[in-house]
Amino acid sequence: MTQQQLADAASIHVGTLRKIERGARGAGDSVLEAIAAGLGLDPSILLADRAQASARIQHALPDLSAVIAAYDVPEDGPVRALEELQASVAESASWRLAAQYVRIVRHVPELLTELFRAFHTATSEQQPEIARLLVSACRSADAVAYKHGAHDLSARLIDLMRWAAPHTDDRLIDSVVAYVRTETFFAAYAHSSGLRALQRAMDAAPPPTLAPSIAALGALHMRAAVIAGRAGDVDAADFHLTQARHLGDQVAEGIYAGTAFGPCSVRIHEVSVAVSLGSDHVQRALDVAREWVPPPDLPAERRSGFYIELGRAQLWAGLPDDAFESLKVARRIAPQHTRDHRWVREDAATLRRLKRADAESLSSFAEWCHAV
Incomplete structure (x- = not known):
């Protein structure tokens, strides 16, 4: 893309984009997200320090907790038309499937508040659809909470899904x-x-x-x-x-x-x-991977999960170099999902101790996923 094409896609002035690329000015959250949207990426991909992505998510989790605590007494405010709510919920589901967690935490808390408000003011005819949207939005939020180890918050979101489900008929x-x-x-x-x-x-x-x-x-x-x-x-x-x-x-x-x-x-x-x-069954995993790889049109989270688990099987099978390659493929597919996966940290730390792959690149990977 040219600078002008990206600026148009991001709905920002091309002069702003040029200054950012020259390092003459920074990019705030809104501009960063606009550029990421123009590129079809999660904003975390554009951060020089990947730790910023996890920090943003961790800082947003208390806000999400506050929103769901008030599910039955949401703040007053506007409610968009049902078609707009459906579009927003569908977008959040696409972010979940693509493991774009920064986008979820920036937008879904406000969306949940609006959906709670809509549910409590909906007609009997509208309520089943609003409840369905609530289940989907809570699921998107839960993906972030669970993947980042906030298991109590994840359980609360799942309880809300269980509360809303009967209303969907x-x-x-x-x-x-x-x-x-x-x-x-x-x-x-x-x-x-x-x-x-x-x-x-x-x-x-x-x-x-x-x-x-x-x-x-x-x-x-x-x-x-x-x-x-x-x-x-x-x-x-x-x-x-x-x-x-x-x-x-x-x-x-x-x-x-x-x-x-x-x-x-x-x-x-x-x-x-x-x-x-367990390790006695890893040959089954290796047999699948020998004959087949996930096609690129599968959701990114699912594809990266395949390579994360394959990497563990390869490590257990005494194939550390292959395991490292699988972890790197998982990172290319869904960096946020891979970086915060507990097994990735464990396996990267083990690989680093074995020193079977290139020391510099392996150390860099281990630092990236907080294995060291």
């Missing part, structure tokens, strides 16, 4: 909430309890007759396979993975009710399950 939303709720069991290492909760959700799910209901049930089986793996239940993990694979073959890969599902997503979960089961 849509059983598929119950499946979505059950899928997300599994995070609380992962965080508490309550894997057996999480598996029971997912089984209950699968029993209550709508019959898998159309693509949305097939995907909803398939996503629950994917989640159940992973948590069964972490519980060390090989038979249950294999059963749920087989069920997910069967359902995945019946639909095209896509985003269903905010969750990616289809043959590619199931294949990624094959790697997740193998890693969840």
